[in-house]
Amino acid sequence: MTAAMQxxxxxxxxxxxxxxxxxxxxRGQHQAFVVRQGGQVYGYVNNCPHYDxxxxxxxxxAFLNGPGDRIMCxxxxxxxxxxxxxCEIGPCIGQSLRPIAVRVREGHVFTEPPH
Ligand code: FES
Structure with a gap:
């Protein structure tokens, strides 16, 4: 875990x-988001590669599609x-969200700040 993680x-x-x-x-807008699948947590910057x-x-x-199996813009x-x-489907197919480092420790989720 890096020193920047909180x-x-x-x-x-x-x-x-x-x-x-x-x-x-x-302004209360979230700059990043996390998605949980069991004990695993994934984190991404809250900007779409289609329009940054x-x-x-x-x-x-609410960052997922209806079935909850993909992140949706x-x-x-x-x-x-x-x-x-x-991105598997949509106007930015082949591009990717920017990941942020995530660690889960003692029931808490730590991430680095989005940049
Ligand atoms: S801004 Fe996300 S799909 Fe167009």
Missing amino acids: AVCALADIPDGGSRGIWPNA RARLGWKKD ASHGALFRITDGK
Whole structure:
């Protein structure tokens, strides 16, 4: 774990199979988000590779598609693999979300700040 990593939430704060926004900016917009699959947590910067300033979520803490098997951009519907952030369907196919380092330790989720 690097010195820059900070606790962002408890593992229990993320529903298993769900997502959660983290690192709110001064306007309350989440700069990154995490997705939980069992004990595994994946983290990405909250910017779509289609338009870099676009946020992905369609409402608070909602970053997944209906079945919950992919990350979805609310702007134009791009679908990304949860495990590596690669776009499989949509206008930015082949591009990827920017990952952030995530560690789970003693029931808490630590990440590096988004950049
Ligand atoms: S901004 Fe995300 S798919 Fe267009």
